Amino acid sequence: MVLRGARQTGKTFLLKELGQREYRRSHYFNFERDPRLGSLFEGDLNPERIVRDLGLYSGVEIHRDSDLVIFDEIQESNQALNSLKYFQEQAGGYHIASAGSLLGVRMSRPKSFPVGKVDFVDLYPMTFYEFLEAVGAGRYRDYLENLETPEPLPEAFHAELIGLLRRYYYVGGMPEVVKRHASDPEQSDCRAIQRAILDAYTLDFAKHAPASDIPKLSLLWESLPAQLTRENHKFMFSVVKEGARAREYENALTWLANARLIHRCTLVTVPRLPLAAHTITSSYKIYACDVGLLGALADLPPDAPRNDLSIVTDYQGAFVENYVAQHLAAMTDSALHYWRNVGREAEIDFLFRNRSGVVPIEVKSGINLRSKSLAFYLQKYSPSVAVRTSLRNLKRDGHTLNVPLYALQSLPRYLG
Numbered sequence: 001m002v003l004r005g006a007r008q009t010g011k012t013f014l015l016k017e018l019g020q021r022e023y024r025r026s027h028y029f030n031f032e033r034d035p036r037l038g039s040l041f042e043g044d045l046n047p048e049r050i051v052r053d054l055g056l057y058s059g060v061e062i063h064r065d066s067d068l069v070i071f072d073e074i075q076e077s078n079q080a081l082n083s084l085k086y087f088q089e090q091a092g093g094y095h096i097a098s099a100g101s102l103l104g105v106r107m108s109r110p111k112s113f114p115v116g117k118v119d120f121v122d123l124y125p126m127t128f129y130e131f132l133e134a135v136g137a138g139r140y141r142d143y144l145e146n147l148e149t150p151e152p153l154p155e156a157f158h159a160e161l162i163g164l165l166r167r168y169y170y171v172g173g174m175p176e177v178v179k180r181h182a183s184d185p186e187q188s189d190c191r192a193i194q195r196a197i198l199d200a201y202t203l204d205f206a207k208h209a210p211a212s213d214i215p216k217l218s219l220l221w222e223s224l225p226a227q228l229t230r231e232n233h234k235f236m237f238s239v240v241k242e243g244a245r246a247r248e249y250e251n252a253l254t255w256l257a258n259a260r261l262i263h264r265c266t267l268v269t270v271p272r273l274p275l276a277a278h279t280i281t282s283s284y285k286i287y288a289c290d291v292g293l294l295g296a297l298a299d300l301p302p303d304a305p306r307n308d309l310s311i312v313t314d315y316q317g318a319f320v321e322n323y324v325a326q327h328l329a330a331m332t333d334s335a336l337h338y339w340r341n342v343g344r345e346a347e348i349d350f351l352f353r354n355r356s357g358v359v360p361i362e363v364k365s366g367i368n369l370r371s372k373s374l375a376f377y378l379q380k381y382s383p384s385v386a387v388r389t390s391l392r393n394l395k396r397d398g399h400t401l402n403v404p405l406y407a408l409q410s411l412p413r414y415l416g
Helices: 011-022 035-041 047-058 078-090 128-134 138-145 155-171 175-183 190-208 211-222 224-228 246-258 291-297 303-307 313-332 372-381 405-414
Strands: 002-004 025-030 067-072 095-099 120-122 262-268 279-288 336-340 350-354 357-363 386-390 395-397 400-404
Touching: 002 011, 011 025, 011 067, 011 095, 025 047, 035 047, 035 078, 047 078, 078 095, 128 138, 128 155, 128 175, 128 405, 138 155, 138 405, 155 175, 155 291, 155 313, 155 400, 155 405, 175 190, 190 211, 190 291, 211 224, 211 246, 224 279, 224 291, 224 313, 246 262, 246 279, 262 313, 279 291, 279 313, 279 336, 291 313, 313 336, 313 350, 313 357, 313 405, 336 350, 357 372, 372 386, 386 405, 400 405
Parallel strands: 002 095, 002 120, 025 067, 067 095, 262 336, 357 386, 386 400
Antiparallel strands: 262 279, 350 357, 395 400
């Protein structure tokens, strides 16, 4: 198994927890902390020899079937990464779980990855439902996940969940930040931890990226708040740097996406499956992997998202759209798309794929639900159902399903 995800989303913690709960013993090897480990994979990649040498080096014998072997920061050794192929082919009895920051980027290197020989698991920042569990409000998650029909919630529940949602806008889903906030919601300095994570990402640029891309990565990353405050949020290279062109920055942008630091949402002109057949790859929006990190990147005052986003008008829509993008990516584990009618001022924020086809999702940051774009889309394509997500209560209105932003994760259930 290869666990992929951005730095500090909890990969190491989860693998160690898996070993403790499900195995007789777990054996942890960190290739970044101990560079000498890479020497054990030089020469032949015979799994039995590697296991023997690892046990000898650590002083603890590794048992087939009953033990878990964890290779952390495996991207530091291309040979260790490539050895997974031979473990799968020649020694399937061993349980090998690997993780690494920016793993998707490093895997693109020639001969560095055993294609078709591993199971991928993608880890995202904690979702709002997971945040509810962490702050002692898991009862609301259970309630939302077990609603049989999309009917309005009692006003007391609705108001409480909106308050919790605004806390999530500030805290986001990075586990360390959530843990600090859960321990002391009033005094925790989440911004300090978020800025430390952002600093770690910047150091990763210098450590892992091609030298020619490092300045571009920093400019792209730092331009994210400005990109999202543009009227239609469409990504423009000129916002990154005056005179910048796509061909100069496209590799760096792809690097950020592969590193799971951003989500790219691509334009679709015809909302029919398969969506990939109707995309315009040169037109897209980008969103941060975590709404809390977006706030820190934009240097927003901590009280702004926690109290009322309307006081930061330029960022209100950006925050809410980023929240939705972050959750759709975690829910679907697939590419994001939006729709715009060519030649008309009509745009749908996201397209959601389910068994019945394509479901349009319109995002509203408040309770004002008026929209010419959704009306135009409904008239043109007559979808069986459309979704509007906002701060309004849960309700079905004909073919339109109003889903509160805090209940977005239950969307598949509400759609049947």
